[in-house]
Amino acid sequence: MVRDITLGQYMPGNSIIHRLDARSKIMLLIAYIVFIFVAGNYVSLLLMTLSSLLIVMLTRIKFMMYLKSMKVILFVVIFTGILNIFYGTGNVLWEWQFIHITDGGLSNALFVTIRIATLVMVSSILTFTTSPSDLTDALEKIMKPLTVFHVKVHEIAMMMTIALRFIPVLLEEADKIMNAQKARGADMESGGVIKRIKALIPVLIPLFVSSFRRATDLAMAMECRCYNGGNGRTRMKQLKFTVVDLVGLLFCIVIFTGVILCNIYFKSVMI
């Protein structure tokens, strides 16, 4: 069911990570992702992975949730892992016709797998601990300098907020309409591709109609509350940097320095 997907879902809480300012979380996440790729050997990558695990523990969200978010991209992880097994150099361990498995290939596969898993984990930390509205607010603030180039930052942020807000609503609606058509004997689980696409029409049309209805209603409601763009608009919940953000920044600097040092002192894995 669509409801079981945990990737990109906010889980309210009051942990130290929840209390970090959304702007710092976004910036630090970007830095973290860069450094996951900078880490060039097992020691530095392990440093990244273990420090992310530490942050995961600090979020006080069940580890099961992170595993579930990885389940969605499990396919990608396995695929890249397997691909890397076959494209390595080094001592041949096993050979069959054109397939050679080398120790270098195995090592690459393991390395890439850990890398992607860590990547998903840190990204989940951001989406799990930041409410969508904080997230888009922070993005708007971060992108603010782009207004110089006539980028409509506020509009983009507002669109993102609305889109994020309505995804669950639309999923639920699609579920409902699908049930209603199934009750009228719609058959969506069998037949070829064409037949299945055709079977979707009775679901898609009502879904579109109701999306447009919702859009008009929302636009009307916003105008009734005198919304007229971002100029001069103030916020009820101000984003604020606190000591926690400073600690987070220091923590990351320490880890990143460690990664650079490990990169220098240990041999690189990837070719």
Added chain:
Amino acid sequence: MAVIKAENIGLVYGAGTSFEKTALSEVSFEIEKGEFIGIIGHTGSGKSTLVQLLNGLLKPTDGRIYLNGKDIWEEPKKIRNVRFKVGMVFQYPEYQLFDETVYKDISYGPKNMGLSEDEIDERVKKAAEFTGLKKELLDKSPFDLSGGEKRRVAIAGVVAMNPEVLILDEPTAGLDPLGRDALLSQIRDYHDANKNTVILVSHSMEDIARVADRILVMDHGKKIMLDTPKNVFSKGRELEKTGLRVPQVTKIMMLLKEKGIPVNQDILTIEQAFNEIINYLGSKAEG
């Protein structure tokens, strides 16, 4: 033999996740052929969940459901046949309309059943008549109709499948009082004419009392009572504990009785109440 028999059914949404929610537990009942059943309960008591189980849109996590003595989930591949036999009109069904014309939309269900053109034509016309849709509306786009008309089209779309059991989930929600009464009477007429089994979900005691032979009262996912309206309302106090109210006229009669006036409490409509009070006053004048 009972048309529908539920045996200890239970349903948990999102089992095994952090959103786990028990919507229904240990519900058992039997519904006889040709009965008119009303289901009532406060918001979130599991009414919609229950009716979706009855036509196989949801699969119970516990227990079994029998249709004409056969377990509906015995052959999961053939669940579509169950849905043809147990027709279901959803809450706010007007949002499921999709086809170019009203006629085509109503014929969607019969078409899925694989009926012949002539048969479909006959059924569409009959269904439109039953739900009080005027002929000239059949060629219009369903999106150009009023809310109440759309509702009728959606109901006709299910009635046209001629199901053995017709389930309606709050068909009168959001209609004006006149439209509500008209729709209820039409549903009752449909039931009387075809001798079909009808299950009606509603929030309104007044509505249910008017049309149902028996009432199923739900509370927090459990069955509280399944009995005739008279018997259900005679347990007024018990009902109030579940956040439901007996119809206002019934309530008045109950209060009169408490004040020591010997009137019958089993009153469901204003007319009955009127006669009862006149009788009482008459007997008092004589005595």
